[in-house]
Amino acid sequence: MSLIKRGGAVAFAVACGVVAGCSGSDTAADGDIVKLNFLTFADPAQLKVYQRAVDAFHELHGDEIQVELTGLSTDNYTQTLTTRLQGSEGPDIYYVQDFSMATFVQGEAALPLDDFLEGPDSYVKKDDFPDEIWGPTQKDGVTYALVPDANPFVMYYNKDVFEEVGVKLPQEYYDEGNWTWDTLEEITSTFKEAGKEGYVQDGGPFGVNTWIYNNGGSVEKDGEVVIDSDPKTIEAIEFVNQMVQDGNFVFSGSLPQGQGRDAMFMSNQVAMVGAGRWLTPLFLESNKEFDYIPWPTNTGEQMEPTLVTSAYLAVNSDTDYPEEAMKFISYYVSAEGQEVRLADNGNSVPSIAGLEHVVTDNPEPEHAQYLLDAIEIGQPIVFEFETPGLSNELEDIYEIMFLGDITAEEAINRLGDKAREMTEE
Template sequence: MGVKKRTMVVIVACGILAGCSSSDTSSEEDVVKLDFLTYADPAQLKVYQRAVDAFHELHGDEIQVELTGLPADNYTQTLTTRLQGSEGPDIYYVQDFSMSTFVQGGTALPLDDFLEGPDSYVRKDEFPDDIWGPTQKDGVTYALVPDANPFVMYYNKSVFEEVGVKSPQEYYDEGNWSWDTLKEITSTFKEAGKEGYVQDGGPFGVNTWIYSNGGSVEKDGEVVIDSDPKTIEAIEYVNQMVQDGNFVFSGSLPQGQGRDAMFMSDQVALVGAGRWLTPLFLESNKDFDYIPWPTNTGEQMEPTLVTSAYLAVNSDTDYPEEAMKFISYYVSEEGQEIRLADNGNSVPSIAGLEHVVTDNPEPEHAEYLLDAIRIGQPIVFEFETPGLSNEMRDIYEIMFIGDITAEEAISRLGDKAREMTEE
């Protein structure tokens, strides 16, 4: 079935009340209405709406875009259900781990021809070659990269001051911002009744530890998660921190209590994320800053995870040209600058826009985001095979809740990765 589309009809009617003669006729103008679905909190939605409003200033008399936000939890399941029915949005954000599923399922339109045409606001060569991740298959592009999020740690200055712990910036300036330091200070927070750090499961939560230790999940097409010593060391470290109570596993938190709420209520000292938490924390007047990921290599800074959400057009939309025109504007240099300036929720995916992060920066050390994205690594291997990242997430999570050891988890991770990628 085709997507149900609504059309805004503007009618200029003349009649007795308008003082028109019976010889006057009505005129009618159709404006295309596009539904745009994303996952975001209210602060993030305000950021996205900036580009929607700017697009309306250019094309509002012919195209109107209605933005709707859903919670991140169960977003992909909800989106999938809508796409399979008759209520799918024309334009939708795709979570990185599910992109390959939408490509394989044929629910995302190929974009290459449009991007090479005269109506596109952006060209593929404006983006770094290594940013596309699972949006491309067999040389075809199925989604655009609106921005990117390199992982850093956020630290709550109020909690550090309350417990009497030296700030991460001080440790960093001394050259001592390491895994050992993190273990030491999170032990102090635990003794003071605070959580030290919120740890996620899955590649999303673990890969930054792997990358920051110089490890890899896969090298040259070969699964090495269960053989690379640096990778094994990273998984064992983070699991031990969870088991010892230095970190709290996010999957064990009470319903409705996430990292953002804990951070804003001064229950946790550190959380890891990209820039997307920044608008919310600033609106909440939290006293916080960024710090690079602690390392275990002797280097002051190592690569961390760079994650992106992707922007796709429903293959069943009644208005493919209009939808592609909008997303090309949304991810263009102009669109990114409008969205990401003034403490937006991501880092630009197009070179030359670094100033939107560092102009009047809040928090103070916004440049750490740019340092992180320069050397960061996206997840590609785990997301290229539909379902693999979910299987790996399940293994990590049963490790974190203590049902299997780190050794058992690492063995299962390697076996599952080989099984699913060699089929």
């Protein structure tokens, strides 16, 4: 089951207001240390990256504010977070997965941040970020979460698998101007014949939109759903589905329980996976021989836009210490906080301009510049995430298509009908 799917089960409960309420502007008594709980989804390697900023914040404010960071598995993270927010164990500060942000805003689970950001205690201002980065964190002109960093999609390739099977590295194809969908189909066929998986394909917008954007397609244009009418979009969906049906790609939703892309990559079972920078710390710790490559194209251009994802940082509307919590998250996403976290092979790309060096200084893997190239032209998912539950419904359709229960044509028609139904209500 892919990332998008896991967030949808709790949408109705949150949207109905089960996570509402605000404690006002309580602060600790003079001399007391405020203790804040901070919840995120992360593997152990990513958690070490987040802890860097917590430690740096403690150096500045540890005698007045202490932050305890806890990491959960991505599996069922949103459901677990919602359960805690409903009860008495809700964190003061929490990461929100992009596909569930609109649901948490609608359910009043996150405090408005604009007034604090304009005040003297904030380490960052809204103007420090590009306008297009906010996505579903804003509603009716109000900001409910901050954007700590961003992740443009690139392909990771396992050099050991390429060498074992005797396939040229993607960088060689790219340098020749031949890193295309046709080349990808050819080499993944070779991996299949050798008993390896060529590429792990996710369902839902999270897995498919990169192919759509990369082919010059769109899910919607000017407020109109075009997923079932735009030729470039249809071509991309049909291509990805054909790769899955032919066995060139393996659908992540069909993998055995507990067997994910990262484990398959590290055990040399798969040649390529698509992701942002978040897999980098884990692969480096595992001493994998890998590198990045831009997405293969089908347009004649060497590089086209891919998906840019973000997770967001919010303050629980029921925290006892809203001012202290906002102060921490403003530091965490500030230029200083991002540099502390993302230098030395962090797990994301900065969301504030001027910090590009944290990606390219002493880069590992070699072609870290491709992350910056991708974010320069990348596209976030906005339309599917603005309507609570829509991305989950679309994923259901993609899933049954990839499992072979419906054709690509049937899936495309259903995708268009469902998107219009839910956004026109």
